Amino acid sequence: MSWDTKGKHVIGKQYFVRQAALLFGIAKATKDPKLSAALMDKAADVKSKVDELGVPRDLSPQAPDIEPPTT
Template structure:
């Protein structure tokens, strides 16, 4: 599964490209794809949700042993 940051960045690039083209049909397609990517990213939680080993102290990232 792709991450929220990646999808948001890709959507932003598509919007940027859509604004620079003079082809209105291409621009509309790029904007549509950007909206699709943004809608995929919106329900995703933000932040780092990576898993930590059970013996890692969350305060300083070191082992508790």
């Protein structure tokens, strides 16, 4: 699976953070050690994707550069 981290983000960083936390919580709650290990691996994979995303870019509109009027 390829993760496009250079283009526009349709799914934000917070989505992946929530997914990793959910997987980790389920892994802790299950009594099946194999399932728990698999969920922990998946949570670690999702967390690494969050780390790859880095700091979100500021997509807010920027003010245009305006030169002061000359008099």
